[in-house]
Amino acid sequence: MSSKKMGRPKSDKPKSKTIEIRVDDEIMNKLDFSAEKLSTNRSDIVRKGIEKIYDELQK
Numbered sequence: 001m002s003s004k005k006m007g008r009p010k011s012d013k014p015k016s017k018t019i020e021i022r023v024d025d026e027i028m029n030k031l032d033f034s035a036e037k038l039s040t041n042r043s044d045i046v047r048k049g050i051e052k053i054y055d056e057l058q059k
Contacts, residue, residue, distance in 0.1 A: 023031070034045050 031042050031045055035042050038045070
């Protein structure tokens with residue numbers, strides 16, 4: 001047997017920070033709709049939103 005570890009490979013940018021936010025039903029529905037349409041998950045939608053706002057502020 002090999003002594004190599006099994007599992008997911010290490011990420012170049014590990015996501016070790018967690019945030020928790022409170023949203024109403026309307027925002028949650030919009031988030032879920034966006035994630036479904038883009039075939040991704042809620043976290044990716046939030047990350048993309050943060051990047052978009054950050055990029056706009058850098059201009």
